[in-house]
Amino acid sequence: MIRNRLKEILLKVKKKVFTGNLGNTLSTFKGTGLDFSEIKDYVIGDDVRAINWKSTAKGLGVKINLFNEERELNVIVAYLISGSINFGVRRMKQDAMAEALGYISYSALKNSDNLTTIFFDEKMEKLFKPTKKLGILEDLIGHALSLDAVGHSVDFESFCTFINSSIKKRSLIFLIGDFYGAVNISKISHKNEVYALIVRDRFEENPSFSGDISLVDPVSLSEDDLSLDSSSLKEYKKVLQEQDDRLFEHFLAHKVKYGKIYTDDDIYMKISQITKG
Amino acid sequence: MLNQIVFEYPLAFLIVIPFVICLYFCKPKMDAIFFPTMKFLKKATKKSMLLENALKVLIILLLSTALASPIIRDEISVKNDKGYEISLIIDASGSMAQNNKFGIVKEIVGDFLTKRVHDKIGLSIFGDFAYVAVPLTYDKNSIKRLLNRLQAGIAGSSRTALYEALFLSSNLFKNSHAKKKIAILLTDGMNNVNNIPLDVAMKTVKKYGIKVYTVGIGNAGDFDPNVLRKIAQESGGKFFHANSKQKLKEIYNTIDKLEKSKIKANKYVKKRYLFAYPLGLALFLSILLLFRKNRELV
Numbered sequence: 090m091i092r093n094r095l096k097e098i099l100l101k102v103k104k105k106v107f108t109g110n111l112g113n114t115l116s117t118f119k120g121t122g123l124d125f126s127e128i129k130d131y132v133i134g135d136d137v138r139a140i141n142w143k144s145t146a147k148g149l150g151v152k153i154n155l156f157n158e159e160r161e162l163n164v165i166v167a168y169l170i171s172g173s174i175n176f177g178v179r180r181m182k183q184d185a186m187a188e189a190l191g192y193i194s195y196s197a198l199k200n201s202d203n204l205t206t207i208f209f210d211e212k213m214e215k216l217f218k219p220t221k222k223l224g225i226l227e228d229l230i231g232h233a234l235s236l237d238a239v240g241h242s243v244d245f246e247s248f249c250t251f252i253n254s255s256i257k258k259r260s261l262i263f264l265i266g267d268f269y270g271a272v273n274i275s276k277i278s279h280k281n282e283v284y285a286l287i288v289r290d291r292f293e294e295n296p297s298f299s300g301d302i303s304l305v306d307p308v309s310l311s312e313d314d315l316s317l318d319s320s321s322l323k324e325y326k327k328v329l330q331e332q333d334d335r336l337f338e339h340f341l342a343h344k345v346k347y348g349k350i351y352t353d354d355d356i357y358m359k360i361s362q363i364t365k366g
Numbered sequence: 367m368l369n370q371i372v373f374e375y376p377l378a379f380l381i382v383i384p385f386v387i388c389l390y391f392c393k394p395k396m397d398a399i400f401f402p403t404m405k406f407l408k409k410a411t412k413k414s415m416l417l418e419n420a421l422k423v424l425i426i427l428l429l430s431t432a433l434a435s436p437i438i439r440d441e442i443s444v445k446n447d448k449g450y451e452i453s454l455i456i457d458a459s460g461s462m463a464q465n466n467k468f469g470i471v472k473e474i475v476g477d478f479l480t481k482r483v484h485d486k487i488g489l490s491i492f493g494d495f496a497y498v499a500v501p502l503t504y505d506k507n508s509i510k511r512l513l514n515r516l517q518a519g520i521a522g523s524s525r526t527a528l529y530e531a532l533f534l535s536s537n538l539f540k541n542s543h544a545k546k547k548i549a550i551l552l553t554d555g556m557n558n559v560n561n562i563p564l565d566v567a568m569k570t571v572k573k574y575g576i577k578v579y580t581v582g583i584g585n586a587g588d589f590d591p592n593v594l595r596k597i598a599q600e601s602g603g604k605f606f607h608a609n610s611k612q613k614l615k616e617i618y619n620t621i622d623k624l625e626k627s628k629i630k631a632n633k634y635v636k637k638r639y640l641f642a643y644p645l646g647l648a649l650f651l652s653i654l655l656l657f658r659k660n661r662e663l664v
Contacts, residue, residue, distance in 0.1 A: 172400070172402070173402030173403065174402070175400055175402075176400055176401065176402045182402075239400070267402065269402065269403065269405075270405075290402075293401070293402050293403050296401075296407070300659065301396070301659075302396070302399075303396035303397065303398040303399075304398060304399060304400075304401040304404050304407065305398045305399065305400050305401070305404070306400075306401070306404035306405060306408075307400045307401070307402060307404070308405075312398050313404070313408060314393050314394070314396065315407060315408065315411050315415065316411065316414060316415055316418055316659075317407075317411060318414060318658075320414065321410050321411040321413070321414045322410070324410040324411075324413075325403075325406055325407050325409075325410035325411070327410075328406045328409055328410050329403060329406050332406065
């Protein structure tokens with residue numbers, strides 16, 4: 090079951106990343122390299138070795154080539170495991186998160202960036218050491234699909250401590266999770282470039298339950314009978330909206346780029362939009 | 367008015383305790399699903415859940431109130447099954463009219479009635495014939511009212527149906543369960559109606575175990591002390607003789623003291639049941655709850 094799903098996701102990831110616009114996560118530093126960026130007018134001080142003679146010969150002044158600087162990026166992907174990702178109406182959030190993980194990892198690997206992957210709940214659950222090998226992709230997605238999230242919750246405090254103590258180099262950090270509860274990533278955001286991918290299911294934000302229903306909290310595992318009506322659902326949406334507003338405010342205050350990805354979205358597209366800013 | 371409401375079975379209120387416990391600890395088992403934002407949902411439904419549970423508890427409270435049977439004690443009269451039953455037999459023949467004898471007797475008997483608060487009392491009258499004026503009852507007021515209306519000669523003025531009166535009033539005790547049955551026979555004449563012989567009357571008296579106190583008033587020649595004494599002795603009572611108002615009063619006082627009722631009276635309560643009100647309200651709230659549930663499904 091997981092095996093098949095893994096293959097599906099792998100195929101999807103490879104296809105999308107391969108055909109899609111590669112290098113979206115590349116640095117925008119201009120410098121020497123092989124990756125051609127653009128042609129611009131020569132100004133005094135520019136490297137004469139970069140003069141594009143063909144363009145210059147066309148008679149519109151001296152032109153030089155610009156290249157994207159070849160710089161090895163440190164990409165950290167954190168898969169945040171909380172019980173609440175074990176949910177989804179048409180597709181599990183855990184599954185959608187695995188796909189997102191796949192896109193980012195594959196893009197980074199294709200770019201020959203250093204990829205570190207962390208699975209984190211209350212503590213570090215599993216760490217894939219920095220690598221450039223494409224073969225790790227299968228392990229990453231496989232692990233993301235097969236882990237059991239129920240009963241766990243993300244401790245952002247210790248997550249920040251872990252990142253700060255183990256990652257010294259300035260990095261690009263992708264957080265994949267559903268971001269419920271107390272989120273505080275201020276300790277890592279000032280040094281690194283952080284992207285938060287908030288994976289949600291539409292039903293959890295807009296539940297159409299009615300009447301009596303028995304629900305289990307996937308973190309504390311406590312069961313409760315709830316009696317729902319339209320007024321309490323309205324209240325619920327308000328409470329959820331407040332929590333999200335607090336979350337976005339926190340992200341904005343710490344210059345974290347964020348975006349919501351729903352399980353029924355085109356995840357690749359969504360990630361591109363979020364990373365392009 | 368309100369503080370008179372009492373509960374017949376206050377233990378019924380205990381039902382509320384297991385209900386409240388069950389409301390939180392033995393919930394109905396339903397299929398449960400994981401829901402990620404359960405925390406928020408719980409917070410959002412807190413108010414309506416509280417309302418619903420309060421409604422449920424209120425319904426059970428009302429139902430148990432109805433089961434506890436609230437009553438209003440409208441009137442408290444006195445009952446004494448195991449106490450005394452006293453039958454007063456009063457001579458109302460023509461001769462009683464002399465010297466206001468009947469008036470004095472009425473007065474003294476009235477006083478006696480007031481003293482015997484916890485006893486059932488009956489009243490029989492005799493003259494030419496005997497009849498039961500009031501059967502055994504706690505209702506002293508009606509006896510008194512009737513006593514006031516009585517006049518000498520009300521049952522014929524020429525003769526004295528003493529044995530018949532004794533026989534008739536003894537029959538009052540037919541369905542009685544009282545431990546002590548007492549008759550006070552008051553006369554100023556001799557029996558001169560022969561429809562019931564003394565033997566038959568005495569047999570009835572003994573059959574029901576009635577203690578007969580006999581009171582002869584007037585001079586010794588007016589009544590037959592031997593017969594009265596015989597009746598008293600055979601039934602275990604006592605014979606008295608009075609020739610003055612003072613003496614008669616003393617006699618009734620003596621009887622009152624001799625037959626002092628020691629038992630505290632059981633209370634007989636005339637109840638008005640009020641259970642319909644909490645029951646009706648509970649039903650109404652149940653319908654409200656159903657309606658609420660119904661609305662939720664929309």
